[in-house]
Amino acid sequence: MDRKLLGVIDATTYQKGLEDLIQHRSLAAVPFGGRYRLIDFILSNMVNSGIKSVAIFPKNQYRSLMDHLGSGKDWDLNRKRDGLFFFPAPAEEKEITSFNHFAANKDFFDRSNQQYALISNCFTVCNMDFEPILDWHIKSGCDITEVRKDGRSLHMFLMKKSLLVELFETREETGYTCMRDVVTDINSPYRQCHYEFKGYAVMIDSITTYFNESMKLLKPSIWKELFLKNQPVYTKVKDEPPTRYFTGASVKNSVIANGCLIEGTVENSIISRAVKIGKGSVIKNSIIMQKCQIGENCVLDSVVLDKDVKVNNGTMMYGTKELPYVVRKGTVQGALMNS
Amino acid sequence: MAKKKCVAMLLAGGQGSRLHSLTSNLAKPAVPFGGKYRIIDFTLSNCTNSGIDTVGVLTQYQPLVLNSYIGIGSAWDLDRKNGGVTVLPPYSESKEMKWYTGTACAIYQNLNYLIQYDPEYVLILSGDHIYKMNYELMLDFHIKRDADATISVIEVPWDEASRFGILNTDSDMKVVEFDEKPANPKNNLASMGIYIFKWSVLKEYLIKDAALPDSSHDFGKDILPTLLSDQKKLFAYPFSGYWKDVGTVRSLWEANMDLLDDTCGLDLFDYTWRIYSVNPNQPPQFISDDALVVDSLINEGCVIEGEVEKSVLFQGVKVEKGALIKESVIMPDAVIGKNVFIEKAIVPSEMVIPDGTIIRALPDADDEIVLVTEDMLQSL
Numbered sequence: 001m002d003r004k005l006l007g008v009i010d011a012t013t014y015q016k017g018l019e020d021l022i023q024h025r026s027l028a029a030v031p032f033g034g035r036y037r038l039i040d041f042i043l044s045n046m047v048n049s050g051i052k053s054v055a056i057f058p059k060n061q062y063r064s065l066m067d068h069l070g071s072g073k074d075w076d077l078n079r080k081r082d083g084l085f086f087f088p089a090p091a092e093e094k095e096i097t098s099f100n101h102f103a104a105n106k107d108f109f110d111r112s113n114q115q116y117a118l119i120s121n122c123f124t125v126c127n128m129d130f131e132p133i134l135d136w137h138i139k140s141g142c143d144i145t146e147v148r149k150d151g152r153s154l155h156m157f158l159m160k161k162s163l164l165v166e167l168f169e170t171r172e173e174t175g176y177t178c179m180r181d182v183v184t185d186i187n188s189p190y191r192q193c194h195y196e197f198k199g200y201a202v203m204i205d206s207i208t209t210y211f212n213e214s215m216k217l218l219k220p221s222i223w224k225e226l227f228l229k230n231q232p233v234y235t236k237v238k239d240e241p242p243t244r245y246f247t248g249a250s251v252k253n254s255v256i257a258n259g260c261l262i263e264g265t266v267e268n269s270i271i272s273r274a275v276k277i278g279k280g281s282v283i284k285n286s287i288i289m290q291k292c293q294i295g296e297n298c299v300l301d302s303v304v305l306d307k308d309v310k311v312n313n314g315t316m317m318y319g320t321k322e323l324p325y326v327v328r329k330g331t332v333q334g335a336l337m338n339s
Numbered sequence: 340m341a342k343k344k345c346v347a348m349l350l351a352g353g354q355g356s357r358l359h360s361l362t363s364n365l366a367k368p369a370v371p372f373g374g375k376y377r378i379i380d381f382t383l384s385n386c387t388n389s390g391i392d393t394v395g396v397l398t399q400y401q402p403l404v405l406n407s408y409i410g411i412g413s414a415w416d417l418d419r420k421n422g423g424v425t426v427l428p429p430y431s432e433s434k435e436m437k438w439y440t441g442t443a444c445a446i447y448q449n450l451n452y453l454i455q456y457d458p459e460y461v462l463i464l465s466g467d468h469i470y471k472m473n474y475e476l477m478l479d480f481h482i483k484r485d486a487d488a489t490i491s492v493i494e495v496p497w498d499e500a501s502r503f504g505i506l507n508t509d510s511d512m513k514v515v516e517f518d519e520k521p522a523n524p525k526n527n528l529a530s531m532g533i534y535i536f537k538w539s540v541l542k543e544y545l546i547k548d549a550a551l552p553d554s555s556h557d558f559g560k561d562i563l564p565t566l567l568s569d570q571k572k573l574f575a576y577p578f579s580g581y582w583k584d585v586g587t588v589r590s591l592w593e594a595n596m597d598l599l600d601d602t603c604g605l606d607l608f609d610y611t612w613r614i615y616s617v618n619p620n621q622p623p624q625f626i627s628d629d630a631l632v633v634d635s636l637i638n639e640g641c642v643i644e645g646e647v648e649k650s651v652l653f654q655g656v657k658v659e660k661g662a663l664i665k666e667s668v669i670m671p672d673a674v675i676g677k678n679v680f681i682e683k684a685i686v687p688s689e690m691v692i693p694d695g696t697i698i699r700a701l702p703d704a705d706d707e708i709v710l711v712t713e714d715m716l717q718s719l
Binding site for chain 2: 033034035073218220223226227232233234235237239241242243244245246247248249250251252253254255256257258259261266271
């Protein structure tokens with residue numbers, strides 16, 4: 001029996017509550033964990049589970065996502081047969097649903113020879129092996145298996161590819177617009193099962209979860225579960241040098257990516273690639289994204305700096321754990337502002 | 340094959356025997372350097388950054404690690420449809436097996452590789468040095484002077500000049516004399532082992548040299564002196580900047596420490612001249628509550644719970660609680676146990692230093708730099 005899985009990533013989602021971070025990028029491309037984007041987790045999980053063909057269906061603002069994925073080479077998905085497929089939504093349709101989007105690319109589903117399909121969202125952080133879940137799905141004899149964590153749907157669904165095609169082909173009659181509609185319809189004729197995932201898994205659907213789950217990376221138990229040696233999380237290669245710590249640097253309980261220049265103090269924070277932290281500056285409980293430049297004698301507590309933010313010398317910025325202070329991409333923060 | 344203006348030939352077969360156990364199962368150009376690189380990354384990145392897209396890499400000694408590291412050259416953007424990187428190992432001919440017995444011999448045996456690109460110029464490089472250099476500028480210099488061969492030179496301290504091959508030149512940098520390791524140097528311009536030849540001249544002299552039974556088939560000893568005595572136009576191209584042969588444990592250690600000195604002239608953070616390497620794909624580094632890291636370079640995948648001062652740590656290194664590392668180089672995936680003390684040492688890849696070990700040079704040691712070996716750990 002052919003037990004191959006086709007990977008389908010539904011990246012059409014827009015999460016209210018993450019506006020500051022998804023103004024200029026797809027939710028799938030939101031930076032996470034110092035060197036990753038949210039989509040890296042599901043994409044790496046698929047590749048590590050032996051999935052050879054992955055289709056990504058993005059909607060708006062997919063430039064940064066395309067730039068990140070490229071040909072799929074960093075996930076070993078630049079293949080002659082199968083590999084990575086990218087299906088941008090037609091520009092004229094603003095409110096395109098998942099099933100409309102899939103249906104518009106029915107050719108792809110027809111051409112794919114995998115018997116099963118895994119449909120997933122693009123914003124779940126986890127390290128999940130789908131092979132045992134597929135086994136479980138086949139043994140259970142269910143039509144649709146929904147992967148759950150603590151009883152809550154992770155918006156990941158396994159089914160026969162033929163059923164997926166049937167679902168989106170009959171969308172006009174059934175009124176289903178996405179997988180969620182199918183599984184929440186109590187009159188649905190399909191037999192549904194729930195697979196409870198035991199490991200760490202979280203959907204990033206608000207600034208608070210984004211912030212709190214980022215901070216959980218500082219717990220060794222979560223860290224070890226997410227970054228398994230034999231199931232690595234792949235991402236786009238950047239060729240940054242190692243991170244340089246200068247005299248006077250003080251870093252405690254933090255995750256630091258490559259290419260940083262650190263002269264100040266960092267505590268309980270996530271620092272992405274190529275960030276500069278000047279002398280006398282103190283960064284606490286914060287998430288600093290790629291290429292931010294923090295001057296001298298700044299104080300940042302409970303702050304999320306999006307990419308390329310420049311913080312002038314002597315700037316103070318405070319947020320709270322419940323409501324971190326989010327600074328938009330590419331802005332300049334001065335000492336006299338926000339203080 | 341499309342004709343190429345300049346093809347690079349990178350000599351990467353060196354054993355590097357003075358690096359002892361570091362090169363027991365890999366060639367010197369594959370030795371880890373600078374927290375994430377291997378020595379050869381510098382030369383390959385220089386090629387890419389200089390616009391040279393066709394590089395033959397000549398391997399011989401322990402090539403497995405080097406071969407798999409280079410792969411198809413994608414890390415350096417050298418996976419090209421036309422050109423790119425080609426690994427050139429020694430091979431057997433119908434009558435005999437031919438090893439590379441000298442630098443010129445290695446190129447001679449790969450004349451067919453060069454013939455297929457029919458370049459105008461050939462750049463000869465060594466994969467043993469740490470430096471950043473724009474070969475395009477050297478090529479411009481070579482073309483402008485219509486030279487037959489150009490040798491890149493660097494000013495070395497006068498008191499060290501007798502350790503190098505010294506070039507004596509006229510005021511226009513035309514080479515008038517080669518002085519191999521002179522007792523009384525007249526000059527302090529040392530050859531860097533980087534040559535550009537007119538392809539037609541190189542081909543002619545390599546064929547001639549191969550027929551000489553007494554030749555050692557070496558560029559420095561045979562080919563270049565013959566060119567000079569034949570009145571060919573040889574020029575010295577003056578290079579200034581960081582350049583270091585990392586042939587000994589001490590020089591390898593020093594070059595790593597140089598990266599922590601902002602005045603040394605080797606800047607890894609210069610984005611206009613990136614040093615590319617094969618990405619190990621590890622998670623970011625984790626610095627714990629108990630850690631202290633100052634004056635150091637730390638690569639991704641490290642987990643630091645101890646103290647690190649003035650050191651270079653490669654990917655995947657674990658430093659456990661209470662450990663103190665000073666002025667040391669810790670290679671990939673090594674584990675430094677609890678309460679270990681290490682000073683002025685190189686710890687090779689994947690080595691596990693047991694809890695409580697103290698590593699520093701003995702007071703009567705020849706060198707204060709310690710290369711940690713398994714034997715050494717056994718005898719503790």
